[in-house]
Amino acid sequence: MPACIVPLLTDAYQHEAIAAIACQLYDSQPDVRLWVSGHYYAALTHRDIQASITNTQAYTSLSACLDHWVETLRVPHTVWLVSDFNEPNYQASLQVASQCHSITPVFVDFTFDALCPTTGWQSVSRPNAPWFTTRMIHADSSDLRTRYKHSQSVNRSRLNHICQQLNLVPQWWV
Numbered sequence: 001m002p003a004c005i006v007p008l009l010t011d012a013y014q015h016e017a018i019a020a021i022a023c024q025l026y027d028s029q030p031d032v033r034l035w036v037s038g039h040y041y042a043a044l045t046h047r048d049i050q051a052s053i054t055n056t057q058a059y060t061s062l063s064a065c066l067d068h069w070v071e072t073l074r075v076p077h078t079v080w081l082v083s084d085f086n087e088p089n090y091q092a093s094l095q096v097a098s099q100c101h102s103i104t105p106v107f108v109d110f111t112f113d114a115l116c117p118t119t120g121w122q123s124v125s126r127p128n129a130p131w132f133t134t135r136m137i138h139a140d141s142s143d144l145r146t147r148y149k150h151s152q153s154v155n156r157s158r159l160n161h162i163c164q165q166l167n168l169v170p171q172w173w174v
Contacts, residue, residue: 001076001077001078001102002031002033002075002077002078003029003031003032003033003077003078003079003080004032004033004034004035004040004073004077004078004079004080005022005025005026005032005033005034005035005079005080005082006035006069006079006080006081006082007019007022007034007036007053007082007083008059008062008065008066008081008082008083008085009036009037009053009056009058009059009065009083010058010059010060010061010062010065010083010086010087011058011086012058014083014084014108015053015054015056015058016054017108018053018082018083018108019049019050019053019054021082021106021108022034022049022053022082023046023049023050025080025082025106026046026049034049034052035069035072035073036052036053036056037056037057037059037068038068038072039052040072040073061087061089061090062083062085062086062087062089062090062093063089063090063092063093066081066090066093066094066096066097067093067096069097070093070096070097070100073101074100076100076101076102077101077102078101078102078104079097079101079102079103079104080104080105080106080171081094081103081104081105081106082106082108083105083106083107083108084107084108084109084152084155085105085107085155085158085159086151086155088158090162091162091165094162094166095166098166098168103168104168104169104170104171105159105163105168105170105171106170106171107155107156107159107170107171107172109152109156109172120138120140121136121137121138122136122137122138123135123136156172
């Protein structure tokens with residue numbers, strides 16, 4: 001069965017870390033291919049992998065990415081799904097994918113410092129949002145860090161639960 005790395009890209013902050021993990025998986029698996037946004041690559045170098053992931057358009061949701069992947073890659077594969085699984089509604093899509101493919105979800109655990117360095121006050125807004133929706137946060141706030149750790153814990157628990165239901169074994173990548 002051919003092997004494939006599928007980075008599930010929904011947010012720009014994920015691309016660099018997911019590219020690094022994809023490179024490590026590429027090094028450990030001979031003849032592995034890379035599926036990015038409907039394109040199936042036989043990457044030759046780490047630079048190819050990073051360029052493919054960096055230059056791709058992010059999906060609106062994990063389920064949209066999984067659905068597109070299942071539609072375009074119909075031949076059964078051994079697959080590593082690389083993501084932070086940071087949303088609740090991907091179970092149905094993962095279940096459909098696991099019926100045809102041998103899947104290993106790879107959970108990327110982003111540290112809070114990687115996402116929000118301790119620089120004091122920062123303005124935060126959504127992309128393409130009006131300026132008046134900008135919020136000020138204090139990056140050194142222990143409350144903010146505690147909430148982030150809790151949300152990551154919820155994401156890990158949700159993935160564990162889904163994997164148990166589908167008989168999948170997740171991997172944790174920090």
